[in-house]
Amino acid sequence: xxxxxxxxxxxxxxxxxxxxxxxxxxxxxxxxxxxxxxxxxxxxxxxxxxxxxxxxxxxxxxxxxxxxxxxxxxxxxxxxxxxxxxxxxxxxxxxxxxxxxxxxxxxxxxxxxxxxxxxxxxxxxxxxxxxxxxxxxxxxxxxxxxxxxxxxxxxxxxxxxxxxxxxxxxxxxxxxxxxxxxxxxxxxxxxxxxxxxxxxxxxxxxxxxxxxxxxxxxxxxxxxxxxx
Ligand code: C5P
Numbered sequence: 454x455x456x457x458x459x460x461x462x463x464x465x466x467x468x469x470x471x472x473x474x475x476x477x478x479x480x481x482x483x484x485x486x487x488x489x490x491x492x493x494x495x496x497x498x499x500x501x502x503x504x505x506x507x508x509x510x511x512x513x514x515x516x517x518x519x520x521x522x523x524x525x526x527x528x529x530x531x532x533x534x535x536x537x538x539x540x541x542x543x544x545x546x547x548x549x550x551x552x553x554x555x556x557x558x559x560x561x562x563x564x565x566x567x568x569x570x571x572x573x574x575x576x577x578x579x580x581x582x583x584x585x586x587x588x589x590x591x592x593x594x595x596x597x598x599x600x601x602x603x604x605x606x607x608x609x610x611x612x613x614x615x616x617x618x619x620x621x622x623x624x625x626x627x628x629x630x631x632x633x634x635x636x637x638x639x640x641x642x643x644x645x646x647x648x649x650x651x652x653x654x655x656x657x658x659x660x661x662x663x664x665x666x667x668x669x670x671x672x673x674x675x676x677x678x679x680x681x
Contacts, residue, residue, distance in 0.1 A: 456496075457503065457550065458501070458558075459542050460503070461535050461538040462486050463510070490521055499557070536640075546624075547628065552624055559619040574587055585652030586641050
């Protein structure tokens with residue numbers, strides 16, 4: 454049984470604006486995508502890290518990725534949605550993968566992921582019948598907006614968690630789940646649609662998704678404190 458990481462990086466990053474996809478915005482002189490991949494290749498139990506690129510990607514080849522070593526490979530099979538990109542990657546990998554292998558799907562934009570967070574996920578889930586995801590209990594009071602940008606309602610936060618990544622499921626189960634549902638915004642959503650209940654593994658706020666320009670400055674400061 455192996456552990457394989459898939460990093461979907463075929464999005465356009467439209468919420469960030471700018472002239473290139475978010476995953477290639479520079480952060481301490483390297484593309485944003487570099488940092489998540491660097492962490493994943495550094496996890497001893499992970500055997501391969503597969504980055505999913507858009508077939509039209511022209512940025513990847515402009516960088517030297519060789520310092521990240523031989524676990525790294527690229528799959529130019531990105532689709533119209535994140536779920537489709539992951540489903541395409543799994544089809545591509547299915548010949549080299551057993552149904553029992555664990556697949557860890559991680560957002561390219563969660564640049565501040567640490568090896569310790571990945572280890573905690575693997576330690577908690579390696580004997581789990583379903584799999585699960587890093588996530589964080591919601592601390593703030595939650596509001597749903599109406600069409601006019603005013604509070605439509607307050608949503609009870611009891612039991613609410615924010616889903617992060619990596620999300621870790623057996624390859625065979627994930628292929629089946631994504632074949633049935635690609636209208637989901639994360640892998641856990643597809644597994645839930647099979648009637649299964651992924652385990653929530655408590656993470657922390659440092660594993661945030663770089664989404665808006667101001668998040669970028671925060672990621673830079675956090676990585677700087679770790680000497681990156
Ligand atoms: O847009 P969002 O931030 O939710 O995207 C999450 C991840 O999925 C990003 O790493 C993005 O590059 C990836 N993605 C993808 N293919 C798409 C859309 C998003 O690989 N069609």
